[in-house]
Amino acid sequence: MTAFALDPEQTAWCAELRTLAAQRLRPxxxxxxxxxxxxxxxxxxGRLGLLTRLFTSGALDLCLMRESLAQTCTEAETALALQGLGAHPVHAHGTPAQRERWLPGVREGTAVAAFALSEPGAGSDAAALTLRADRDGPGRWRLTGEKCWISNAPEADFYTVFARTTRDAGARGVTAxxxxxxxxxxxxxxxxLLSPHPVGALGFDAVPVTADDVLGETDQGFRVAMSTLNLFRPSVGAFAVGMAQAALDATLxxxxxxEAFGGPLRDLQTVAHQVAEMSLRTEAARLMVYAAAAAYDAGDPDVPRRSAMAKLLATETAQYVVDAAVQLHGARALxxxxxxxxxxxxxxAPRIYEGASEVQRAVIAKELYRTPRGTTYRGGTGEGGAR
Structure with missing residues (x-):
């Protein structure tokens, strides 16, 4: 078995997810x-158990869920992912009381979560957040400012909000x-927006929060954000791969x-070569996504680079494949x-959110130059490959 081949149980589960998406979610x-x-x-x-699985499985499992759902029902994929993105900081960094209060509802699908990081002037540069958390006494703050481009806003039941608790401290002065x-x-x-998903802006007019609302530690919120994004970035790539595969299947x-020019389009060499290129790029992106997810599950220290590479390649590939599919279908696809x-x-949108493609390139370069001179990256993931 190759390092990133799925076993029969995983393959069957992916097929089951596609069937569920068509029969129970699409309607x-x-x-x-x-x-x-x-x-x-x-x-x-929640009833299907997929929201619970967000918190009981690893990164590869998350990628398989998102890819499979995206092939059949992108809206269901996005609803699943947004629950995970908004609630993962609570799952990973919350207190027992916070987890007990919110996570059962998230798993059941009765509580809607949202991840509130971006601002009108701080999207790609997350360390430039200006939402203020002003002290209002011991263990108390008031949040003042704006958030923008927040998925599930303004209809979520709770938000993971990142605010500046220490001024002029860059990433070190942010609290979740x-x-x-x-x-x-x-x-x-x-x-x-262009895509049909719930997205909104939030206004904070001296919103009260206390130490009981802190996720993780004060002034360490950037770690909460990055640990969440390192997990979800490969799965954004999986979402993109699912869309690319759907476009490829439709094109085939x-x-x-x-029929055109005396025979099926597939007999035209230019068409056949285009379809081959679409398939090649989709499979390459899929393998990189699986590799990044396997590295995350294995605790590989190279996760930031792999996650950035997976998201970058997969989202750029999906844009290419879908665009090529539209071209080959002609006006009917419009x-x-x-x-x-x-x-x-x-x-x-996936080329922008959770770190635009340009940000992913910056992350990759930073990680490459951080590696000691003379050190090379291993191919695959060693003993931590997908199983």
Whole structure:
């Protein structure tokens, strides 16, 4: 077996996820209101046990879930991922009381979580956060400022919020807070974006928080953010691979059945070579995603570089594959409601959120130059390969 081949049980599970997405999740998406949290969909993810699995499985398992769901129902994939992204800091860094209060509802799909890091002037440069956490007595702060481009806002039940507790300290002066949506002074506005997901802006007008709301340690919130992103970045790549595979599958069916110039499109060398290139890039991205996830599960210290590489390659690949698929389908792919029209709107955002492609390149370069001179990276993951 190669280092990143899936075993029969994993392959069967992925097939089962695709079937569940088609039969039980897609119908709920079709009844939902685009741009808003689809609570029946989130609840169904809970009933299927997928939300619980977010917190009981490793990074590779998360990638398989996201890739499989994305092939059939991108909205279900995103609903699953946002629950994990918003609640993982509570799972990994929360107190027993915080976990007991919020995680059962997240697992059941009755509590909607959100990850509130980005700001109007601090998206890619997360260390430049300006949301203030002003002292209001021992163990008490008031949050003042804005967050923007926050998935599930303003409809989430609680937010993992990153705020500046020490000025002029860069990444070292940020603290993570668990903020319920009903806190006084917290307001939100939905944003209308290209993709049909719930995204909004949050306003903080002296929102009260206490030491009981801190996730992790004071002034160490950047570690909470980065540990979460290192886990979820490869799985963003898995989401992208799932979309690329869906576009590739549609293209194979279309070019095999579409007649042009005296025969099926697949008989044209330019078309066949294009499809081969789409498949090549999709498989390469998939293997890099699996490698990064396996490295995370094995506790490899090289996780930041691998995670950045996986997200970068997979999201850029998906953009290429979906665009090529649209070109090969022609004008029919531009009609509202066509699978590729949907994927074309979906595929653009992952190259920006959770660290834009340019940020991933910066992370990769930083990690490369951090390596002692004369040291080379191992191929694969050694004993920690996927099983």
């Amino acid at each position: 709920l998406v079709e009844k939902g209101d685009p741009g808003h949290v689809n609570r029946p969909l989130v609840a169904e993810l 807070f668990l903020v319920p949506s009903d806190r006084p002074g917290l307001t939100g506005t939905p944003l209308d 069916a279309h070019t095999a059945g579409r 009609r509202r409601g066509h699978l590729l029209e949907h994927l074309y709107r979906e595929v653009r």
